[in-house]
Amino acid sequence: MLFDSWDSIGRMVVFGIAAYAGAIAMLRISGSRTLSKMNAFDLVVTIAFGSTLSAILIDGSLSLATGIGALALLIVLQFVVAALAVRSGRFRNWITTQPVLLAWGGHVLDDAMRQQRVAIEDIEAALRQRGFARLDQVMAVVLEADGSLSVVESAGTDGAARLSGMQVPPQ
Template sequence: MNEYIYTFFRTIAAFAMLLIIARILGKQMLSNMTFHDFVTGITLGSMAANLAFNVKIQSAHFFISLAVITAISFGISVLSLQSRKARKWITSSPTILIEGGKILEQNMKKIKCSLDALNQSLREKDIFDIEEVEYAVMEDNGKLSVLKKPQYRNVTLEDLHRSAKSTKNFPIELIMDGQLIKENLTQHEVSQRWLETELDKRKKRIDDVFYAVKSTSGKLILDFYDDGLKRPIDQEN
Protein backbone atom coordinates (compact mmCIF):
# COMPACT_ATOMS: atom_id res chain seq x y z
CA MET A 1 0.00 0.00 0.00
CA ASN A 2 2.85 2.39 0.82
CA GLU A 3 4.22 1.93 -2.70
CA TYR A 4 0.88 2.99 -4.20
CA ILE A 5 0.73 6.07 -2.00
CA TYR A 6 4.33 6.89 -2.91
CA THR A 7 3.52 6.64 -6.62
CA PHE A 8 0.42 8.78 -6.12
CA PHE A 9 2.39 11.63 -4.59
CA ARG A 10 5.21 11.30 -7.14
CA THR A 11 2.66 11.66 -9.95
CA ILE A 12 1.24 14.81 -8.38
CA ALA A 13 4.76 16.17 -7.97
CA ALA A 14 5.59 15.43 -11.62
CA PHE A 15 2.43 17.17 -12.84
CA ALA A 16 3.08 20.19 -10.62
CA MET A 17 6.68 20.43 -11.81
CA LEU A 18 5.60 20.42 -15.46
CA LEU A 19 3.13 23.24 -14.78
CA ILE A 20 5.80 25.29 -13.04
CA ILE A 21 8.35 24.65 -15.78
CA ALA A 22 5.82 25.60 -18.49
CA ARG A 23 5.23 28.91 -16.72
CA ILE A 24 8.97 29.55 -16.47
CA LEU A 25 9.65 28.79 -20.12
CA GLY A 26 6.71 30.93 -21.25
CA LYS A 27 3.92 30.83 -23.86
CA GLN A 28 6.32 30.67 -26.79
CA MET A 29 6.90 26.97 -26.11
CA LEU A 30 3.16 26.30 -26.36
CA SER A 31 2.45 28.38 -29.46
CA ASN A 32 5.41 27.52 -31.68
CA MET A 33 6.95 24.05 -31.49
CA THR A 34 10.39 24.80 -32.96
CA PHE A 35 13.30 22.35 -32.87
CA HIS A 36 14.34 23.66 -29.47
CA ASP A 37 10.81 23.49 -28.06
CA PHE A 38 10.26 20.00 -29.45
CA VAL A 39 13.43 18.61 -27.85
CA THR A 40 12.65 20.33 -24.55
CA GLY A 41 9.06 19.06 -24.50
CA ILE A 42 10.03 15.46 -25.29
CA THR A 43 12.78 15.48 -22.66
CA LEU A 44 10.63 16.99 -19.92
CA GLY A 45 7.73 14.66 -20.67
CA SER A 46 9.96 11.58 -20.49
CA MET A 47 11.56 12.70 -17.25
CA ALA A 48 8.21 13.56 -15.66
CA ALA A 49 6.83 10.13 -16.60
CA ASN A 50 9.80 8.44 -14.93
CA LEU A 51 9.35 10.58 -11.85
CA ALA A 52 5.73 9.47 -11.62
CA PHE A 53 6.14 5.71 -12.21
CA ASN A 54 9.76 4.62 -11.87
CA VAL A 55 9.99 4.23 -8.10
CA LYS A 56 13.39 2.56 -8.37
CA ILE A 57 15.03 5.91 -9.12
CA GLN A 58 15.31 8.48 -6.36
CA SER A 59 13.04 11.50 -6.64
CA ALA A 60 15.89 13.88 -5.87
CA HIS A 61 17.73 12.80 -9.02
CA PHE A 62 14.71 13.61 -11.16
CA PHE A 63 14.23 17.04 -9.61
CA ILE A 64 17.89 17.86 -10.21
CA SER A 65 17.63 16.73 -13.85
CA LEU A 66 14.42 18.70 -14.38
CA ALA A 67 16.04 21.80 -12.92
CA VAL A 68 19.08 21.43 -15.19
CA ILE A 69 16.97 20.90 -18.34
CA THR A 70 14.78 23.87 -17.41
CA ALA A 71 17.82 26.10 -16.86
CA ILE A 72 19.34 25.04 -20.20
CA SER A 73 16.09 25.63 -22.09
CA PHE A 74 15.54 28.99 -20.39
CA GLY A 75 19.10 30.04 -21.18
CA ILE A 76 18.67 29.09 -24.84
CA SER A 77 15.43 31.11 -24.98
CA VAL A 78 17.18 34.18 -23.55
CA LEU A 79 20.08 33.75 -25.99
CA SER A 80 17.60 33.50 -28.88
CA LEU A 81 16.01 36.81 -27.86
CA GLN A 82 19.34 38.59 -27.64
CA SER A 83 21.02 37.25 -30.77
CA ARG A 84 19.44 36.87 -34.21
CA LYS A 85 22.27 34.58 -35.37
CA ALA A 86 21.79 32.30 -32.38
CA ARG A 87 18.01 32.31 -32.92
CA LYS A 88 18.48 31.36 -36.57
CA TRP A 89 20.73 28.44 -35.62
CA ILE A 90 18.58 27.22 -32.72
CA THR A 91 15.14 27.50 -34.29
CA SER A 92 16.13 27.44 -37.98
CA SER A 93 14.40 29.89 -40.33
CA PRO A 94 11.33 29.87 -42.60
CA THR A 95 11.76 28.23 -46.01
CA ILE A 96 10.03 29.48 -49.14
CA LEU A 97 8.54 26.55 -51.05
CA ILE A 98 6.56 28.47 -53.68
CA GLU A 99 7.58 31.82 -55.14
CA GLY A 100 5.64 33.60 -57.84
CA GLY A 101 3.50 30.51 -58.27
CA LYS A 102 6.56 28.32 -58.97
CA ILE A 103 7.58 25.39 -56.76
CA LEU A 104 11.17 25.65 -55.51
CA GLU A 105 12.32 22.04 -55.73
CA GLN A 106 15.72 22.63 -54.13
CA ASN A 107 14.18 24.24 -51.06
CA MET A 108 11.79 21.33 -50.72
CA LYS A 109 14.71 18.91 -50.81
CA LYS A 110 16.53 20.86 -48.10
CA ILE A 111 13.69 20.42 -45.62
CA LYS A 112 12.73 16.97 -46.94
CA CYS A 113 9.22 18.03 -47.91
CA SER A 114 7.44 15.94 -50.55
CA LEU A 115 4.88 17.15 -53.06
CA ASP A 116 2.25 15.05 -51.30
CA ALA A 117 2.96 16.82 -48.01
CA LEU A 118 2.90 20.23 -49.72
CA ASN A 119 -0.41 19.51 -51.46
CA GLN A 120 -1.92 18.23 -48.22
CA SER A 121 -0.94 21.43 -46.39
CA LEU A 122 -2.44 23.50 -49.21
CA ARG A 123 -5.69 21.52 -49.11
CA GLU A 124 -5.91 22.12 -45.37
CA LYS A 125 -6.03 25.82 -46.27
CA ASP A 126 -8.81 25.16 -48.83
CA ILE A 127 -6.41 25.49 -51.76
CA PHE A 128 -6.85 22.68 -54.25
CA ASP A 129 -5.19 24.37 -57.22
CA ILE A 130 -1.54 25.37 -56.88
CA GLU A 131 -2.17 28.06 -59.49
CA GLU A 132 -3.83 30.12 -56.75
CA VAL A 133 -0.60 30.40 -54.72
CA GLU A 134 1.76 33.37 -54.98
CA TYR A 135 3.97 32.43 -52.02
CA ALA A 136 4.07 29.43 -49.70
CA VAL A 137 6.41 29.40 -46.69
CA MET A 138 7.22 26.53 -44.36
CA GLU A 139 7.52 28.12 -40.91
CA ASP A 140 9.88 27.09 -38.12
CA ASN A 141 7.09 25.15 -36.41
CA GLY A 142 6.37 23.06 -39.54
CA LYS A 143 3.19 24.92 -40.50
CA LEU A 144 2.63 26.27 -44.00
CA SER A 145 1.81 29.95 -44.53
CA VAL A 146 0.30 30.92 -47.88
CA LEU A 147 -0.16 34.19 -49.75
CA LYS A 148 -2.65 33.80 -52.59
CA LYS A 149 -2.47 35.57 -55.90
CA PRO A 150 -4.50 38.82 -55.96
CA GLN A 151 -7.35 37.40 -58.04
CA TYR A 152 -7.93 34.61 -55.51
CA ARG A 153 -7.88 36.67 -52.30
CA ASN A 154 -10.90 37.86 -50.37
CA VAL A 155 -11.79 41.43 -51.26
CA THR A 156 -11.14 44.11 -48.62
CA LEU A 157 -12.03 47.81 -48.49
CA GLU A 158 -8.43 48.63 -49.35
CA ASP A 159 -8.67 46.48 -52.46
CA LEU A 160 -11.67 48.49 -53.66
CA HIS A 161 -9.61 51.69 -53.62
CA ARG A 162 -6.42 50.16 -54.98
CA SER A 163 -5.50 50.13 -58.64
CA ALA A 164 -6.18 46.83 -60.36
CA LYS A 165 -2.59 46.81 -61.62
CA SER A 166 -1.04 47.03 -58.14
CA THR A 167 0.95 43.99 -57.08
CA LYS A 168 2.22 42.55 -53.84
CA ASN A 169 5.70 41.25 -53.22
CA PHE A 170 7.08 39.07 -50.48
CA PRO A 171 7.76 41.11 -47.30
CA ILE A 172 11.42 41.92 -46.68
CA GLU A 173 12.74 42.16 -43.11
CA LEU A 174 15.24 45.01 -42.92
CA ILE A 175 15.88 45.48 -39.20
CA MET A 176 15.38 43.02 -36.37
CA ASP A 177 16.23 43.59 -32.70
CA GLY A 178 17.91 46.88 -33.59
CA GLN A 179 20.30 45.22 -36.07
CA LEU A 180 20.42 45.83 -39.81
CA ILE A 181 19.91 42.66 -41.88
CA LYS A 182 22.43 43.45 -44.60
CA GLU A 183 21.96 40.19 -46.50
CA ASN A 184 18.29 41.04 -47.08
CA LEU A 185 19.22 44.51 -48.31
CA THR A 186 21.70 43.07 -50.78
CA GLN A 187 19.54 40.17 -51.93
CA HIS A 188 16.47 42.31 -52.60
CA GLU A 189 18.37 45.39 -53.81
CA VAL A 190 17.10 47.66 -51.06
CA SER A 191 19.28 50.71 -50.50
CA GLN A 192 20.60 51.25 -46.99
CA ARG A 193 20.70 54.98 -47.74
CA TRP A 194 16.97 54.90 -48.58
CA LEU A 195 16.26 53.18 -45.27
CA GLU A 196 18.37 55.65 -43.29
CA THR A 197 16.65 58.55 -45.08
CA GLU A 198 13.23 57.19 -44.08
CA LEU A 199 14.42 56.93 -40.50
CA ASP A 200 15.83 60.47 -40.59
CA LYS A 201 12.38 61.73 -41.59
CA ARG A 202 11.10 60.24 -38.33
CA LYS A 203 14.16 61.49 -36.39
CA LYS A 204 15.16 57.93 -35.61
CA ARG A 205 18.26 55.77 -35.99
CA ILE A 206 18.68 52.08 -36.72
CA ASP A 207 19.38 51.45 -33.02
CA ASP A 208 15.94 52.87 -32.18
CA VAL A 209 14.12 50.33 -34.36
CA PHE A 210 12.96 47.03 -32.91
CA TYR A 211 11.57 45.75 -36.21
CA ALA A 212 11.43 47.12 -39.74
CA VAL A 213 9.94 45.39 -42.77
CA LYS A 214 9.17 46.39 -46.33
CA SER A 215 5.62 45.11 -46.64
CA THR A 216 3.96 43.23 -49.48
CA SER A 217 2.75 46.55 -50.88
CA GLY A 218 6.24 48.10 -50.71
CA LYS A 219 5.44 50.25 -47.68
CA LEU A 220 8.01 50.59 -44.91
CA ILE A 221 6.60 49.43 -41.58
CA LEU A 222 8.52 50.39 -38.44
CA ASP A 223 8.19 49.39 -34.81
CA PHE A 224 10.37 51.29 -32.35
CA TYR A 225 11.62 50.25 -28.94
CA ASP A 226 9.90 53.34 -27.54
CA ASP A 227 6.26 52.92 -28.58
CA GLY A 228 5.18 56.13 -26.89
CA LEU A 229 2.42 54.38 -24.96
CA LYS A 230 1.86 55.82 -21.51
CA ARG A 231 -0.04 52.83 -20.18
CA PRO A 232 0.50 49.75 -22.37
CA ILE A 233 -2.00 46.96 -21.85
CA ASP A 234 -0.79 43.94 -19.89
CA GLN A 235 -3.66 41.57 -19.26
CA GLU A 236 -1.66 39.35 -16.90
CA ASN A 237 -1.32 42.11 -14.30
Protein backbone atom coordinates in the same frame (compact mmCIF):
# COMPACT_ATOMS: atom_id res chain seq x y z
CA MET B 1 7.11 -8.99 -11.57
CA LEU B 2 3.41 -8.23 -11.38
CA PHE B 3 3.29 -6.56 -8.00
CA ASP B 4 6.10 -5.14 -5.88
CA SER B 5 4.49 -3.56 -2.86
CA TRP B 6 1.83 -1.13 -1.76
CA ASP B 7 4.64 1.19 -0.68
CA SER B 8 5.96 1.52 -4.23
CA ILE B 9 2.44 2.18 -5.55
CA GLY B 10 1.83 4.76 -2.82
CA ARG B 11 5.18 6.43 -3.56
CA MET B 12 4.33 6.57 -7.27
CA VAL B 13 0.92 8.16 -6.56
CA VAL B 14 2.28 10.76 -4.10
CA PHE B 15 5.35 11.59 -6.23
CA GLY B 16 3.22 11.59 -9.38
CA ILE B 17 0.79 14.13 -7.98
CA ALA B 18 3.59 16.32 -6.60
CA ALA B 19 5.71 16.09 -9.78
CA TYR B 20 2.67 16.78 -11.97
CA ALA B 21 1.78 19.85 -9.92
CA GLY B 22 5.41 20.99 -10.02
CA ALA B 23 5.60 20.47 -13.78
CA ILE B 24 2.39 22.47 -14.36
CA ALA B 25 3.67 25.28 -12.13
CA MET B 26 7.02 25.41 -13.93
CA LEU B 27 5.41 25.38 -17.37
CA ARG B 28 3.15 28.26 -16.33
CA ILE B 29 6.16 30.20 -15.01
CA SER B 30 8.23 29.52 -18.14
CA GLY B 31 5.66 31.17 -20.42
CA SER B 32 3.84 30.41 -23.64
CA ARG B 33 6.95 29.73 -25.70
CA THR B 34 7.47 26.41 -23.94
CA LEU B 35 4.06 25.22 -25.11
CA SER B 36 4.00 26.82 -28.57
CA LYS B 37 4.69 25.16 -31.89
CA MET B 38 8.06 23.55 -31.52
CA ASN B 39 11.34 23.76 -33.34
CA ALA B 40 13.97 21.03 -32.92
CA PHE B 41 15.33 22.51 -29.67
CA ASP B 42 11.87 22.76 -28.12
CA LEU B 43 11.14 19.16 -29.09
CA VAL B 44 14.32 17.93 -27.38
CA VAL B 45 13.42 19.84 -24.20
CA THR B 46 9.88 18.42 -24.29
CA ILE B 47 11.13 14.86 -24.67
CA ALA B 48 13.67 15.35 -21.87
CA PHE B 49 10.92 16.87 -19.71
CA GLY B 50 8.67 13.85 -20.25
CA SER B 51 11.51 11.43 -19.62
CA THR B 52 12.41 13.20 -16.37
CA LEU B 53 8.79 13.19 -15.23
CA SER B 54 8.64 9.47 -15.99
CA ALA B 55 11.80 8.84 -13.97
CA ILE B 56 10.30 10.69 -11.00
CA LEU B 57 7.26 8.42 -11.11
CA ILE B 58 9.06 5.12 -11.60
CA ASP B 59 12.60 5.30 -10.18
CA GLY B 60 12.37 4.53 -6.49
CA SER B 61 15.95 5.71 -5.87
CA LEU B 62 15.22 9.21 -7.15
CA SER B 63 14.08 11.72 -4.56
CA LEU B 64 11.21 14.08 -5.32
CA ALA B 65 13.47 17.08 -4.73
CA THR B 66 16.01 15.75 -7.24
CA GLY B 67 13.30 15.09 -9.81
CA ILE B 68 11.68 18.50 -9.40
CA GLY B 69 15.17 20.02 -9.54
CA ALA B 70 15.81 18.25 -12.84
CA LEU B 71 12.51 19.56 -14.25
CA ALA B 72 13.39 23.06 -13.06
CA LEU B 73 16.83 22.79 -14.69
CA LEU B 74 15.24 21.90 -18.04
CA ILE B 75 12.86 24.86 -17.79
CA VAL B 76 15.72 27.23 -16.84
CA LEU B 77 17.84 25.95 -19.75
CA GLN B 78 14.93 26.38 -22.14
CA PHE B 79 14.37 29.93 -20.84
CA VAL B 80 18.09 30.83 -21.14
CA VAL B 81 18.38 29.41 -24.67
CA ALA B 82 15.19 31.22 -25.75
CA ALA B 83 16.48 34.49 -24.26
CA LEU B 84 19.84 34.08 -26.01
CA ALA B 85 18.08 33.31 -29.29
CA VAL B 86 16.08 36.54 -29.03
CA ARG B 87 19.23 38.59 -28.33
CA SER B 88 21.66 36.95 -30.78
CA GLY B 89 20.91 36.21 -34.41
CA ARG B 90 23.99 33.99 -34.67
CA PHE B 91 22.86 31.90 -31.68
CA ARG B 92 19.27 31.75 -33.02
CA ASN B 93 20.55 30.49 -36.39
CA TRP B 94 22.63 27.85 -34.61
CA ILE B 95 19.73 26.35 -32.62
CA THR B 96 16.78 26.83 -34.96
CA THR B 97 16.08 26.26 -38.62
CA GLN B 98 15.15 29.07 -40.95
CA PRO B 99 12.01 29.30 -43.07
CA VAL B 100 12.45 27.89 -46.59
CA LEU B 101 10.63 29.01 -49.71
CA LEU B 102 9.09 25.92 -51.36
CA ALA B 103 6.94 27.50 -54.07
CA TRP B 104 7.00 30.85 -55.80
CA GLY B 105 4.81 32.40 -58.48
CA GLY B 106 2.75 29.26 -59.06
CA HIS B 107 5.70 26.86 -59.33
CA VAL B 108 7.31 24.54 -56.81
CA LEU B 109 11.03 24.96 -56.21
CA ASP B 110 12.15 21.40 -56.81
CA ASP B 111 15.57 21.70 -55.16
CA ALA B 112 14.07 23.18 -51.99
CA MET B 113 11.31 20.56 -51.94
CA ARG B 114 13.83 17.73 -52.29
CA GLN B 115 16.23 19.20 -49.73
CA GLN B 116 13.45 19.70 -47.15
CA ARG B 117 11.81 16.34 -47.98
CA VAL B 118 8.40 17.89 -48.61
CA ALA B 119 5.99 16.24 -51.04
CA ILE B 120 3.76 18.16 -53.42
CA GLU B 121 0.80 16.59 -51.58
CA ASP B 122 1.84 18.50 -48.45
CA ILE B 123 1.72 21.78 -50.36
CA GLU B 124 -1.61 20.86 -51.91
CA ALA B 125 -3.02 20.13 -48.44
CA ALA B 126 -1.81 23.54 -47.18
CA LEU B 127 -3.46 25.22 -50.16
CA ARG B 128 -6.76 23.41 -49.52
CA GLN B 129 -6.68 24.41 -45.85
CA ARG B 130 -6.43 28.04 -46.94
CA GLY B 131 -9.20 27.67 -49.54
CA PHE B 132 -7.10 27.56 -52.72
CA ALA B 133 -7.50 24.96 -55.44
CA ARG B 134 -4.25 25.57 -57.33
CA LEU B 135 -0.71 26.71 -56.66
CA ASP B 136 -0.94 29.46 -59.28
CA GLN B 137 -3.54 31.21 -57.09
CA VAL B 138 -0.93 32.14 -54.46
CA MET B 139 2.35 34.02 -54.42
CA ALA B 140 4.38 31.61 -52.27
CA VAL B 141 4.44 28.61 -49.96
CA VAL B 142 6.94 28.63 -47.10
CA LEU B 143 8.12 25.81 -44.86
CA GLU B 144 8.32 27.50 -41.45
CA ALA B 145 10.92 26.75 -38.76
CA ASP B 146 8.32 24.79 -36.77
CA GLY B 147 7.55 22.53 -39.76
CA SER B 148 4.23 24.12 -40.68
CA LEU B 149 3.48 25.37 -44.19
CA SER B 150 2.48 29.00 -44.70
CA VAL B 151 0.64 30.15 -47.80
CA VAL B 152 1.29 33.75 -48.85
CA GLU B 153 -1.63 34.89 -50.93
CA SER B 154 -0.70 38.03 -52.83
CA ALA B 155 2.32 39.79 -54.24
CA GLY B 156 1.26 43.14 -52.78
CA THR B 157 3.31 44.93 -50.14
CA ASP B 158 1.70 42.87 -47.39
CA GLY B 159 2.59 39.59 -49.10
CA ALA B 160 6.14 40.70 -49.88
CA ALA B 161 6.61 41.86 -46.28
CA ARG B 162 5.81 38.36 -45.07
CA LEU B 163 8.78 37.09 -47.07
CA SER B 164 11.30 39.62 -45.74
CA GLY B 165 14.71 38.08 -45.21
CA MET B 166 14.01 35.10 -47.49
CA GLN B 167 15.79 34.33 -50.74
CA VAL B 168 13.10 34.93 -53.37
CA PRO B 169 13.77 33.73 -56.95
CA PRO B 170 13.87 36.43 -59.66
CA GLN B 171 10.69 36.82 -61.69
